[in-house]
Amino acid sequence: MIINIPENSDFSIHNIPFGIFSTEDRSPRVGVAVGEHILDLAAVAELDVFDFNTAVLEKDTLNDFIALGKEITKRVRKNIQHWLQDDHSVLAGKPELFVKQSEAQMHMPVYVGDYTDFYSSIEHATNVGKMFRDPENALLPNWKHIPVGYHGRASSIIVSGQAIHRPKGQTLPNGANAPVFGPTQRLDFELEMGFICGKDTQLGDSVSTKEAEDYIFGLVLFNDWSARDIQKWEYVPLGPFLAKNFASSISPWVVTMEALEPFRVAGPTQEPKVLPYLEYEGAKNYDINLEVDITPNGGEANTICHSNFKYMYWNMAQQLAHHTVNGCNINVGDMMASGTISGKDENAYGSMLELAWMGTKPVQLKDGSERKFILDGDTVTMRGYAEKDGKRVGFGEVSTKVLPAK
Known part of the structure; x- marks a missing residue:
């Protein structure tokens, strides 16, 4: 192995996730995480080992690299895996190609033109329905027929490590007849995963469930912050607005669909039967362990949640098929979040x-x-990893500190 990868590293040879990093002497550029290091792909390109326009590796987002298409991005990933395991490869004896992650700053991996948030965990939707509507009929009539979603605010998606301020807005206190304005008293996280679109479509086109994975480049951890008291007052009739658009936090490394291939699992049985355009074949869910920590200011981390991406009722292929069935066009870099991922147990x-x-x-x-x-x-930190047959593929973390309202 060209570089040492610690045992149980999220960034094993089986992973090779892509991101944007910089250092004091390196401008923002494309790199891949390898153990505790980053392989600088812009520097690797100077060895004349790639067969595409390597100017895309010097950009401050992955969009242009992703837009090259999976034929190229998959080959780059496979080449890196081969080079890292060959002591005589083009990477051998070139430590200058690597940077310690601890010495690098991570940036938003993609420019997000549009962002959609889904509501695809039946356990979460049921819990919310029990609390806010009817314990006996928690799900709305449409929930098992369509992957419910809404168009969110792309401009406020931020990368791990960037703090947020407590948002302000209108709330209706219990028993009050009129709303008041001020900082939210019910700031919440939402444990989600987000996928990044890897191909454009034209207005009027739609993507089938069979084609959908060709249009997904990879995934990140996603913390969709929420102000529950603001949301309760504003969401009728048009849904989330100020309660959601102030910030969403993502992990900086994009884990490719190819890296997640060994961790496919079957999803839950969907009853009643879905409409034909939402039908799919094969295993479309992914066994990815998820956890959430809360760390008080100056205090110790507390793990308060263990969940798993495999619980999703509506899978990514169905989400993308539904999103585009009416002809809505998508672009490289568009992000689609899963909705809160809850399991059956209370700690999930x-x-x-x-x-x-x-x-x-x-x-x-x-x-x-x-x-x-x-x-x-408080600092909220989310982590995720998949593990099977000695292979571990992780996402690192998304960590965000909450500051007082401005």
């Missing part, structure tokens, strides 16, 4: 709304404090 709930059951069951932390929702100074 993917939001504070569920974990603390709307504040009635506070979550106890190690320092003796409790959380109904996220407090100023």
Whole structure:
């Protein structure tokens, strides 16, 4: 092996995720995570080993690289895997091609032109329905027929490590007749994953479930921040607005669909039967372990949630097929988030709304404090990895600190 990869590293030889990094002497550019290091692909290109226009590797987003198409991006990934395992490859004896991750700054991996958030976990949708509507009829009549989603704000998607300020807006206090304005008192995270579109379509075209994975480049961890009290007041009749558009945080490394191939699993049985355009063949869910930590300011990390991406009722192929069935066009870099990923057990709930059951069951932390929702100074960290037959493919983390309202 050209470079040492620690055991149980998220960034094993089986992974090779792509991202954008910079250092004091290297401008933002394309790299891949290898263990605790980053392989600088712009520097590798100077060895004249690639058969495409390598100017795309010097860009500050992955969009142009992704737009080359999977025939090229898959070959780049396979070449890197081969070179890393060959002690006589083009990478041998060239430590200058590698940068320690600890010495690099990570940037938004893609320019996100459009962002859609889905609502595709039946466990999450059921929990929310029980709390806010009818415990006996928690799901709305359309939920098992369409992958529910809404168009979110792309400009406020940020990369791991960037802090956010507590948002402000209108809320309606219990028993009040008129709304008040101020910082949210119910700031929440939502444990999600997001996929990045890898091909453009034209207005009027649609993508089938059979074709969908050709249009997905890879995935990131996604924390879709939410202000629950603002949301409760504003979401009728048109859905999320200020309660959601203030920030969403993503992990910096994009894990390719090819890296996730060994971790395919069957999804839940969908009843009633879906309409023909949403039908699909094969295993379209992915066994990816997920967890969430809360770290109080200056305190110790507390893992409060263990969930898994395999729980999703609506899979990514169905989401993309539904999104485009009416002719809506997509572009390289567009991001689509899964919606909160909750499991059947209480410790697998993917939001504070569920974990603390709307504040009635506070979550106890190690320092003796409790959380109904996220407090100023708290840092929320999400991690994810898939593991099978000695292969580990991870996403690293998305970590965000909450600062007081401005």
